Amino acid sequence: MNHGDRASDDRLRQAAQLLRSARRVVVFSGAGMSAESGIPTFRDAGGVWSRFDPEQFATLSGIMTAAATRPGRLAEFLLALLEPIARAEPNPGHRSLARLENHREVTIVTQNVDGLHQAAGSGTVHEVHGSMFDVVTMSGGPLRTVTREELQGVVAALRRLPVDAVSLDELAAAVEPIMALAAAEPYRPGIVLFGEAMSEPAWSHALAAAQQCDLMLTVGTSAEVYPAALLPLEAQSAGARMITIDPAHGGQDLWLRGTAGEVLPRLVDAAFATA
Numbered sequence: 001m002n003h004g005d006r007a008s009d010d011r012l013r014q015a016a017q018l019l020r021s022a023r024r025v026v027v028f029s030g031a032g033m034s035a036e037s038g039i040p041t042f043r044d045a046g047g048v049w050s051r052f053d054p055e056q057f058a059t060l061s062g063i064m065t066a067a068a069t070r071p072g073r074l075a076e077f078l079l080a081l082l083e084p085i086a087r088a089e090p091n092p093g094h095r096s097l098a099r100l101e102n103h104r105e106v107t108i109v110t111q112n113v114d115g116l117h118q119a120a121g122s123g124t125v126h127e128v129h130g131s132m133f134d135v136v137t138m139s140g141g142p143l144r145t146v147t148r149e150e151l152q153g154v155v156a157a158l159r160r161l162p163v164d165a166v167s168l169d170e171l172a173a174a175v176e177p178i179m180a181l182a183a184a185e186p187y188r189p190g191i192v193l194f195g196e197a198m199s200e201p202a203w204s205h206a207l208a209a210a211q212q213c214d215l216m217l218t219v220g221t222s223a224e225v226y227p228a229a230l231l232p233l234e235a236q237s238a239g240a241r242m243i244t245i246d247p248a249h250g251g252q253d254l255w256l257r258g259t260a261g262e263v264l265p266r267l268v269d270a271a272f273a274t275a
């Protein structure tokens with residue numbers, strides 16, 4: 001969003017007015033929300049899905065096959081996924097959403113698995129695709145949570161593996177705090193892979209929040225991943241006003257074109273700085 005561009009300033013003012021008039025705000029965030037925290041999106045140029053075939057790495061059966069046949073390649077994928085999350089911190093966008101709670105009832109519904117909304121201080125966060133910090137049984141039952149430091153330990157262990165000759169045993173030892181697919185009682189990260197059910201009760205809470213909000217702020221999502229992408233449709237058909245913040249995807253909503261870290265603080269300040 002360019003400062004001084006009259007049309008974009010008008011849109012910011014309109015959005016600030018919508019935010020002031022709203023009682024219940026739902027923020028629906030996707031990978032772009034955390035891009036400025038150093039976590040790349042998957043679909044944008046250079047993203048994970050341009051380097052790793054989602055057919056193979058986005059499903060549990062694909063990951064199990066990769067573990068058995070190409071443990072070195074799986075180690076590379078896990079590093080690409082875990083390393084940015086393990087070292088990330090909330091960006092000004094996350095922090096301004098936490099600040100928004102001083103002014104309005106805010107529910108965050110996120111597709112992200114990086115824990116950054118909570119780290120920024122947001123109080124109500126529904127993680128519809130689960131969390132990289134949850135460890136679950138193969139049927140999804142909660143086992144324990146890990147800290148960001150423990151994730152950093154897994155990343156360090158993966159980094160120590162010999163690049164060209166990783167054995168399955170070495171890989172298993174490196175990821176043991178979060179994943180043991182061949183153990184007697186196997187466990188895995190509590191994130192939703194392709195074809196898996198949405199995380200509960202987060203999804204039910206998210207649907208209810210979308211149906212009851214009067215304003216939805218959609219931030220940094222291409223809205224191509226279903227059923228998560230149904231949430232803006234639910235909110236809109238229940239009569240909510242819609243604002244989108246994204247540098248590339250705007251749709252029919254009031255579109256504040258720009259990055260989350262830049263636009264969200266300006267929006268929250270414009271709505272409430274003098275309130």
Ligand code: NAD
Pocket residue numbers: 029030031032033034035036039040041042043044047110111112113114129219220221222223224225245246247248249258259260261
């Ligand atoms: P997506 O469908 O959520 O799309 C990414 C969107 O972010 C695009 O519209 C892009 O224009 C926008 N974007 C890029 N930089 C931005 C910025 N600085 N500010 C605002 N918007 C920006 O993402 P995907 O990458 O295809 O992800 C698919 C699934 O994987 C989603 O569930 C997503 O949440 C998850 N994922 C999570 C993380 C994370 O936890 N941080 C990272 C990557 C992917």
